[in-house]
Amino acid sequence: MREEKTERLASAEKSGKKEVRNEESVREKSGNDKQKVIMQVENLSKTYIQGKIPVHALRCACITVRKGELLAIMGPSGSGKSTLLALIGTLEKATDGKIILDGTDLTSVPEKLLPGVRREKIGFIFQHYNLIPTLSALENVELAMRFSRVPKKEREERAKALLEDLGLGDRLDHKPSELSGGEQQRVSIARALANRPALILADEPTGEVDSKTRDSIVRTFKELSKKGQTILVVTHDPEVAKECSRVLRITDGTIKDN
């Protein structure tokens, strides 16, 4: 397996595509980059107007995230966790504040350019996996790269490599309905990684899987984090939070611990 991976890396590097990160070099590099701030959230607020009543979903949130961090966001239902994730993921507009991700202030990016930001800088992992049911595992991972106009051959190679890395080499052509919950979530992780984003946002990624699968997903996150991938995980599960490098707690739209 190890030999196979090295072979693939060698061929990918030879073709100049930097297909898969070389574990050794990434580990070495991530050591140097660990101190690098990948995301800075400053006084981020979100107020919804329900009828005529303003509802403060998030108040003056300030977060600093370093490259390679595996950060857990915990809090009761309705505390603002998902709102924070949606704002960082540019799925919603902030009422106030700034989100600087990988040098780009996401709050000032024009609406038209947001899909590009989501493609290039952010990867999403959802609780319900949110895979396209009519596409195979490989095609679901490829899909993220289609919108980035990655050539077909390169898309296929990258998607295949990612799925193989996540232990789904023999499930490439399976539709989501033919995969277990854990496998679907791993396809979802592969899809999030497809465009090599600066940040992965995971919303209750273990919410629908058994404890064994949960542990496997958390292990995958930790491995990715070690390789320098920054991951924000919204979770209710203390077992997941325990494995993260840092935990943020949100109550009533306010971050309590940082």
Place this chain on the structure above:
Amino acid sequence: MFDLIIRNITNRKVRSALTICGIALGIFAVIVMGAMSENFHQTFERSMSVTSDKIRVFAESGVFGGGLTDDKVSDVLRVAGVKDAYGLLMTTFDEDKMGMTGKQILGVPPEKSSVALYPVELKAGRFLNPGDSYSVVVGNNIKREYGLQTGSKFEIHDKYFTVVGILDYTGSIFDNAVIIPLETAQDLYNVGDSVSYIFAVPDERVDAEMLSKRIELSVKGTSTLSPGELEVQAKQSFMIFSVITISSGLLAAIIGGLCVMNTMLMSVAERTREFGILKAIGAETRDILLLTLGEASFMGFLGGILGILVGVGAVYVMNAWLATTRIVLFLITPRLLIIAMVFALLIGALSGLYPAYRASKMSPMEALKHA
């Protein structure tokens, strides 16, 4: 992106098939109705080109009103600017079929038969000659239907005629014409010296429109139809006919379009979450538009192809069936096929426009929350 469009269509096989059938039905109607209109148009155009140099002189009471007799021919001939004039008797060949077959008896002075029919040419034999009485020249369709050749005997109104000439195919009314000497026709149908109308041929330098008015003023009890007036009148009739036939076809096609819109709206509603996912992973508005619009347009394309194939097939079968009665009702032209295909694509694209707009405007967050 095209593979995704195909996949979306094939994933909902029954619904897509029904939608495609809806469009196909509309395009089928456009083809059948259009083919009828095209046939009418072609016959009109060719008939016009054959008779466009002559002024028609009718009795004031109209072509069926009677009252126009041979002696009026000499009155018309006396009008300055008239180069030639001759009367024609026109009646239906199949009286029992109320003329539905389009076959006509044309009584023509034998010495004028070649000029009256000009520029129609003979395929075999000769035109009528002075002195001919029970001789007949037949159009191409009549020849084919009755298996005639020059020298054959042909029964008209219980009398046997000898076929002396067969006209070349023209695609006009002359293909179904049975041309016999005028006097014989008058005797056969017992109309005395009546004629249906008089053809007046203008001199080369005379304005046909002016001459037409002059004849009307000079020859009492007549009304005229100049080539220009005939064209306008025929075009108006053709336009009305076309509007009726084409609009019934279009109506069916528009119903097909609504069928696509309904399917696409359902599809967009069902795939709300999917669009949310696509947007979350970076799909642009144009990607969503392309997917939805592409799906609708492709269904329009498939419906168009199917409609055209079935329509052409039906026209072929109907023409073959009608051939036994010599009624030619349908004509498929490249123009009609192009119009039908463009229309099918337009129906698909326009019907997909609103659903595509709705899909592209969805907020990704709201779409992701959709169950």
